[in-house]
Amino acid sequence: MRLIPNRAWAATLLFTAFALLPLIAVWLDDIYLIVIATRILAYAIAALALDLILGYGGMVSFGHAAYLGIGAYSVAILSRAGITDLGLHLLAAICAAAVFALVTGAISLRTRGIYFIMITLAFAQMAYFFFVSLSAYGGDDGVTLAARSTVFGQPLLESDTALYYTGLALLVGLYLLAVAITRSRFGRVLTGTRENPVRMQAIGFSPFRYQLTAFVISGCMASVAGVMLANQTSFVSPAFMDWHRSGELVVMVVFGGIGNLLGAIAGATIALLLEEWLAILTEHWQILFGLILVLVVLYSRDGLTGFFRRRL
Amino acid sequence: MSLLEVRNLRKSYGALKVTDDLDLTVDEGELHAIIGPNGAGKTTLISQLAGQAGSDGGSVRFAGTEMMGMPMHRRVRAGMSRSFQITSILPGFSVLENVAAAVQARSGSSFRFFAPVSKEQALNDAALAVLARVGIADRAFFRAGSLSHGEKRQLELAIALATRPRLLLLDEPLAGTSGQEADRLVEVMRGLKRDVTLVLIEHDMDAVFALADRISVLVYGRIIATGRPEQIRDDARVRTAYLGEEAGEGS
Numbered sequence: 001m002r003l004i005p006n007r008a009w010a011a012t013l014l015f016t017a018f019a020l021l022p023l024i025a026v027w028l029d030d031i032y033l034i035v036i037a038t039r040i041l042a043y044a045i046a047a048l049a050l051d052l053i054l055g056y057g058g059m060v061s062f063g064h065a066a067y068l069g070i071g072a073y074s075v076a077i078l079s080r081a082g083i084t085d086l087g088l089h090l091l092a093a094i095c096a097a098a099v100f101a102l103v104t105g106a107i108s109l110r111t112r113g114i115y116f117i118m119i120t121l122a123f124a125q126m127a128y129f130f131f132v133s134l135s136a137y138g139g140d141d142g143v144t145l146a147a148r149s150t151v152f153g154q155p156l157l158e159s160d161t162a163l164y165y166t167g168l169a170l171l172v173g174l175y176l177l178a179v180a181i182t183r184s185r186f187g188r189v190l191t192g193t194r195e196n197p198v199r200m201q202a203i204g205f206s207p208f209r210y211q212l213t214a215f216v217i218s219g220c221m222a223s224v225a226g227v228m229l230a231n232q233t234s235f236v237s238p239a240f241m242d243w244h245r246s247g248e249l250v251v252m253v254v255f256g257g258i259g260n261l262l263g264a265i266a267g268a269t270i271a272l273l274l275e276e277w278l279a280i281l282t283e284h285w286q287i288l289f290g291l292i293l294v295l296v297v298l299y300s301r302d303g304l305t306g307f308f309r310r311r312l
Numbered sequence: 313m314s315l316l317e318v319r320n321l322r323k324s325y326g327a328l329k330v331t332d333d334l335d336l337t338v339d340e341g342e343l344h345a346i347i348g349p350n351g352a353g354k355t356t357l358i359s360q361l362a363g364q365a366g367s368d369g370g371s372v373r374f375a376g377t378e379m380m381g382m383p384m385h386r387r388v389r390a391g392m393s394r395s396f397q398i399t400s401i402l403p404g405f406s407v408l409e410n411v412a413a414a415v416q417a418r419s420g421s422s423f424r425f426f427a428p429v430s431k432e433q434a435l436n437d438a439a440l441a442v443l444a445r446v447g448i449a450d451r452a453f454f455r456a457g458s459l460s461h462g463e464k465r466q467l468e469l470a471i472a473l474a475t476r477p478r479l480l481l482l483d484e485p486l487a488g489t490s491g492q493e494a495d496r497l498v499e500v501m502r503g504l505k506r507d508v509t510l511v512l513i514e515h516d517m518d519a520v521f522a523l524a525d526r527i528s529v530l531v532y533g534r535i536i537a538t539g540r541p542e543q544i545r546d547d548a549r550v551r552t553a554y555l556g557e558e559a560g561e562g563s
Contacts, residue, residue: 181426183428184425184428185424185425185429186422192402196402199400199471201388202384205417213423
């Protein structure tokens with residue numbers, strides 16, 4: 001017996017729950033709930049982006065926090081230059097992320113396995129230290145944003161609820177995009193390359209071009225999460241691209257279940273909620289979190305989403 | 313007309329010459345078997361021809377074009393495909409998807425991101441036709457990793473065929489198959505002889521002598537004899553290579 005018949009149903013349920021959340025927050029009179037939920041949406045976008053290359057492409061990037069930083073600094077840099085439009089912030093973030101992913105991906109993809117993990121980490125650390133040295137934007141301390149991004153010249157996102165629904169719309173849009181990609185011709189080549197790269201070459205594909213394209217798409221998607229995060233915190237610092245954060249993104253994807261997109265979203269949600277709740281219980285909440293992660297990975301190879309699937 | 317011309321092909325692993333100044337000519341339309349004792353360098357030769365393994369020197373001309381230095385995926389697109397001795401499939405894909413991916417590689421760009429590929433009828437139809445040809449159409453919607461060994465060998469052949477090659481390099485297609493499965497694959501190869509030029513590496517001598525138009529004998533990285541099956545059967549050097557020195561001297 002399946003609890004939920006298929007992924008489309010599960011996605012509908014999950015996104016409906018997200019859509020109803022602000023109503024619950026109003027009912028509970030707990031505005032902080034929306035703040036947490038907006039953070040969750042941002043991380044869900046980043047985890048979704050990572051799952052596209054990790055789950056479908058077999059590329060374990062340990063440097064995806066770099067794209068959070070690139071997205072966040074796009075907001076900070078453009079805002080200071082007087083450009084406050086959300087659309088332009090997103091465009092700048094995506095373009096910058098594409099360039100960074102293209103260059104670092106082209107080099108990283110010459111390696112495999114642990115070397116790929118290490119080289120993506122190294123590039124992210126280079127980005128981290130670049131922004132640490134960027135004294136015009138506060139260096140190590142980062143920079144506080146004067147205001148959130150604007151939409152049609154209006155400060156619409158100053159409302160937490162509006163920002164939340166913007167994040168939700170971006171997440172749903174990117175989720176549908178990711179689903180389409182994984183089911184497309186391109187997605188088949190990407191997944192086939194994860195399964196057996198030599199076989200793909202032997203039928204006439206050059207894996208590198210497809211892997212690099214996926215890497216760039218993933219980076220661009222993750223930069224959108226950075227734009228969201230900067231708006232949510234109204235603050236940008238190199239800490240956004242700390243290597244801990246890259247690790248957390250990998251944990252979210254593994255926690256939720258690798259390679260089904262929805263798992264990444266669920267993983268980000270549960271991981272951040274656990275962080276909130278366990279922190280109330282004890283300041284050593286990470287011990288408990290680690291224990292839960294171990295149990296989930298031990299008892300379900302597909303992470304949290306595995307518990308909802310029929311055991312074969 | 314020769315479709316494949318190999319001249320002075322070389323490859324060494326350290327001091328070991330795996331392919332030693334090898335010459336080979338394959339004519340268009342023939343089934344050319346390559347036999348030889350274990351360790352003669354047969355699989356290495358196929359890998360060099362397919363572009364999977366590098367060569368230290370020499371020339372591989374296919375349909376008049378020099379292939380040396382060209383990576384495997386480009387040789388496949390030029391019309392030269394290989395199969396693998398150790399089954400190489402996409403285990404998590406369905407049987408149909410394994411073959412459809414090969415059809416996809418030769419039909420249009422794969423930089424398409426939105427339309428669902430599983431609904432591309434042209435790919436699925438072409439893939440089903442190839443599956444029917446090798447006799448596993450009834451397994452189309454099974455997970456490839458769940459097939460029996462014999463079925464996997466059939467799938468291996470189907471994937472290579474789906475690239476629609478002019479020259480097909482088959483590396484021990486019968487490896488590990490039982491009598492009935494082997495008979496089936498031999499029949500498939502007999503059917504292929506009409507449309508595809510085949511280079512066949514095989515240990516099953518009954519199959520080789522039943523199918524081959526010409527046979528080359530590879531020993532220590534060199535072709536020591538090439539000829540029609542009956543010529544090879546009677547060749548003293550071949551008997552020596554296979555049966556050992558004494559038998560050779562005795563004959």
